[in-house]
Amino acid sequence: MENVRYTAKRLAEIFGVTSKQIEGALGKRDGFVPDDLPVLRAKLRRPPEPFAPRVQLFLNFKGGTGKTSLSSSYAYRLAERGYRVLMIDLDSQGHATKCLGKEGGSFTQTLQDVIIRRRPLDEVTVPTGMPNLSLVPANLSMSTIDLALMPLAGREFRLRNALQGVQGKYDFVVLDAPPSFGLLNLNALMAASDLVIPVLADFLSYDGLRLLFETIQGLEQDLSHQLENIFIVVNAYNQTFKIAREALGALREHYADYLLDSVVRQCTKFAQASSEGCPIFGYDPDSKGATDIEAVQNEILGRIRAACAEAGAAGA
Structure with a gap:
């Protein structure tokens, strides 16, 4: 960057x-x-407009949804707005790290050191080229983290406990998760206040959504954790495809409470920006991809504000 x-x-x-x-x-x-x-x-x-601190997780068990391009650009835009943002890369492939202009292999410490060895988050956090945007990088050393977590006590809460050590330091913590279900992603779900689910406008996305919502229901029942907000965002949408229009209509029918009105249209600039190690707002802020993520972010923040105001009015 x-x-x-x-x-x-x-x-x-x-x-x-x-x-x-x-x-x-x-x-x-x-x-x-x-x-x-x-x-x-x-x-x-x-x-920046005052906002209660949030931990926002970008996750879909189905791969190929463009989750990392969305999450890294989303975090970058929050920092542009003046918020203090921490981006945590949970994927051993280190794609979010690369999208923010860093090479994961150059770092000797990652989230693995925090989760397994109980290092403070500050020790593994690095600056990016954007003021107010910090990064916990990832690399292949994290590929065994699920195995390392298995025998540990309180293994589901390691990330949530680690985040308590930086409480008050960041306005937003943005988590970019790998497309799989394991103990690390369980940690992410237990730490998150908001879940953002990027999906493609195809009917294969339903399998990932169904499994994810079943998992969330299990967290509520077994671990007494309830996410405050869940947002589904359609990514790489091309309205010229009939199947895409039909899939979007089905999503609106079955997931109306969670689906955002804003969609992110198909945009080649995302791939170009990622190859340059730069979020879309730094690469081409006038692109339709940047315009759409701006709209998504505005809608998410607006919905959270409305939900908080409604909860405050109910408790008054």
């Missing part, structure tokens, strides 16, 4: 001011970089 550059126009859009105000605040007309964002936020007095 070292190559990310901003135009005055893009910064003006982020902060809701004019390009001249951006140039005046920073004393330059071009060459804007991510490090300019917190400076601008302070000078323009544009703090």
